[in-house]
Amino acid sequence: MRFSGLRILKEGLTGNKGWTPHWRDPEPKSEYDILIIGGGGHGLATAYYLAKEHGLSNIAVLEKGYIGGGNVGRNTTIVRANYNMPGNSEFYSHSLKLWEGLEEDLNYNVMHSQRGIINLFHSDGQRDYAVRRANSMINQGDDAIVLDRAGVKKMLPYLDYDNARFPVYGGLYHPRGGTARHDAVAWGFARGADSRGVDLLQNCEVTGIDIEGGKVIGVQTSRGPIKAKKVGIVVAGRSGQVAARAGMRLPIESHILQAFVTEGLKPCIDHVVTFGMGHFYISQSDKGGLVFGGDLDFYASYAARGNLPMAEHVMEAGMALMPMIGKARVLRSWGGIMDMSPDGSPIIDRTHIEGLYLNCGWCYGGFKAVPGSGNVFAHLMATDRYHDNATKFRLDRFRDGYGLMDEEGTGSQHNLH
Amino acid sequence: MRITCPICGERDSREFSYRGADVALHRPDPEAGEAAWDDYVHLRDNPAGETRDMWYHEGGCGAWIVVTRNTVTHEVIGSELAAEVAR
Ligand SMILES: Cc1cc2nc3c(=O)[nH]c(=O)nc-3n(C[C@H](O)[C@H](O)[C@H](O)COP(=O)(O)OP(=O)(O)OC[C@H]3O[C@@H](n4cnc5c(N)ncnc54)[C@H](O)[C@@H]3O)c2cc1C
Ligand SMILES: [Zn+2]
Numbered sequence: 001m002r003f004s005g006l007r008i009l010k011e012g013l014t015g016n017k018g019w020t021p022h023w024r025d026p027e028p029k030s031e032y033d034i035l036i037i038g039g040g041g042h043g044l045a046t047a048y049y050l051a052k053e054h055g056l057s058n059i060a061v062l063e064k065g066y067i068g069g070g071n072v073g074r075n076t077t078i079v080r081a082n083y084n085m086p087g088n089s090e091f092y093s094h095s096l097k098l099w100e101g102l103e104e105d106l107n108y109n110v111m112h113s114q115r116g117i118i119n120l121f122h123s124d125g126q127r128d129y130a131v132r133r134a135n136s137m138i139n140q141g142d143d144a145i146v147l148d149r150a151g152v153k154k155m156l157p158y159l160d161y162d163n164a165r166f167p168v169y170g171g172l173y174h175p176r177g178g179t180a181r182h183d184a185v186a187w188g189f190a191r192g193a194d195s196r197g198v199d200l201l202q203n204c205e206v207t208g209i210d211i212e213g214g215k216v217i218g219v220q221t222s223r224g225p226i227k228a229k230k231v232g233i234v235v236a237g238r239s240g241q242v243a244a245r246a247g248m249r250l251p252i253e254s255h256i257l258q259a260f261v262t263e264g265l266k267p268c269i270d271h272v273v274t275f276g277m278g279h280f281y282i283s284q285s286d287k288g289g290l291v292f293g294g295d296l297d298f299y300a301s302y303a304a305r306g307n308l309p310m311a312e313h314v315m316e317a318g319m320a321l322m323p324m325i326g327k328a329r330v331l332r333s334w335g336g337i338m339d340m341s342p343d344g345s346p347i348i349d350r351t352h353i354e355g356l357y358l359n360c361g362w363c364y365g366g367f368k369a370v371p372g373s374g375n376v377f378a379h380l381m382a383t384d385r386y387h388d389n390a391t392k393f394r395l396d397r398f399r400d401g402y403g404l405m406d407e408e409g410t411g412s413q414h415n416l417h
Numbered sequence: 418m419r420i421t422c423p424i425c426g427e428r429d430s431r432e433f434s435y436r437g438a439d440v441a442l443h444r445p446d447p448e449a450g451e452a453a454w455d456d457y458v459h460l461r462d463n464p465a466g467e468t469r470d471m472w473y474h475e476g477g478c479g480a481w482i483v484v485t486r487n488t489v490t491h492e493v494i495g496s497e498l499a500a501e502v503a504r
Contacts, residue, residue: 414438
């Protein structure tokens with residue numbers, strides 16, 4: 001079933017009776033060439049690109065819950081390519097380019113909206129860093145504009161510019177940054193993979209990974225054993241637990257990140273605005289809700305819900321930056337389980353077990369990476385070589401200390417990012 | 418989530434800062450080698466369920482404590498002074 005404007009018109013006039021399910025609900029086969037554990041954004045995108053770019057189709061995605069029930073459906077949907085360090089920079093640039101062609105590629109409206117991101121700064125030192133980061137972005141071929149205070153004021157007239165602690169000095173503006181509809185991204189990739197022959201197996205929890213003579217031979221699941229030649233672990237916050245099934249310990253600690261949404265309002269915030277010093281960022285969804293969040297709760301957790309101190313902190317930071325939001329009523333808050341790596345950058349690599357691959361460590365920033373990560377991980381799984389834009393996400397960089405990507409410069413240790 | 422300090426009793430979690438898993442109490446010998454240090458600094462059991470981690474009672478008595486808690490329910494089960502655990 002192809003989507004088009006004409007089709008919507010026709011369905012609208014004929015009672016919307018012609019729409020069909022976006023993907024099949026198949027029974028597991030006893031054997032596949034490739035298994036992807038985890039039906040989040042990254043797992044679905046991996047399956048999609050394996051089928052699309054590497055001509056493979058005997059693939060299954062194993063999802064313990066339902067498609068889109070993990071972080072891919074819980075995030076605040078910011079999509080950007082404003083990273084600073086080699087390794088990350090070329091990767092996120094690659095991912096943003098895939099985003100820009102994604103809707104046509106998937107024939108699916110993921111509501112990708114390049115409304116621009118502004119990262120505020122509040123001191124001369126921070127301005128210097130913004131200029132340096134802007135230069136890295138431009139060198140990478142992406143877009144960046146450093147705005148002074150007047151420039152920000154023109155775009156964001158509603159901020160409190162004279163906050164005593166953090167007066168606004170200016171902002172790093174990334175016009176191609178923006179947001180997308182998170183669920184639609186999961187559904188679009190799921191539909192794209194399914195239509196290329198990938199089996200999406202929901203309610204199928206992986207409970208064991210079978211290894212023989214140092215080689216992966218299949219997995220145990222809640223829907224029975226399944227054999228495979230290659231297996232990819234793409235389970236975000238659950239990475240440590242699934243890798244433990246293969247006897248591995250990972251450099252990952254699972255933390256909680258909360259987010260909040262208000263009642264629907266008339267359009268008032270046109271961009272994505274980040275207030276790093278206050279640990280606060282905000283955008284407005286197409287439904288009108290103000291979507292905002294802050295930092296981690298900062299303790300290991302699998303609860304997928306946070307505690308009140310961070311909720312209070314985020315509200316306070318929001319009020320400090322844009323007092324007008326005090327009038328909006330918060331409707332909902334929720335949390336997601338973040339796979340935090342020591343240096344804050346991801347891992348996309350082989351493991352010491354032949355045929356077993358690992359994709360994790362996305363921390364709080366993996367939504368923007370969905371197309372890029374699926375694309376380069378599919379390349380790695382299909383060819384056994386790193387993709388040119390993803391050569392530095394090695395699993396062993398922590399052990400040997402070579403090639404750490406600590407964007408924030410806070411140190412390569414847990415609980416610092 | 419409220420945290421019980423063995424000295425001060427049950428307190429608001431904002432009084433504490435978090436260090437991470439209690440591996441911090443098992444620092445390897447400086448010459449123990451790369452694998453032991455990788456284990457200590459980076460690799461984690463990261464359990465979903467009961468865990469033991471280190472908290473510092475910054476806004477209270479200043480003690481380091483080892484808290485036993487559940488990472489799925491946020492229940493705080495017990496706590497001990499790190500100085501006693503390490504002994
Ligand atoms: C509140 C919040 C805000 C965020 N904001 C942003 C943002 O603005 N921009 C951004 O770029 N990123 C953001 N992120 C991060 C982003 O959401 C994640 O990094 C990304 O979604 C993780 O990859 P995923 O989509 O594959 O994960 P998930 O959707 O979590 O997928 C993993 C899947 O694996 C499944 N699974 C787990 N264990 C098993 C098993 N044993 N067997 C089978 N399946 C299993 C899970 O059920 C889950 O569906 C945010 C996250 C949160 C929580
Ligand atoms: Zn105390």
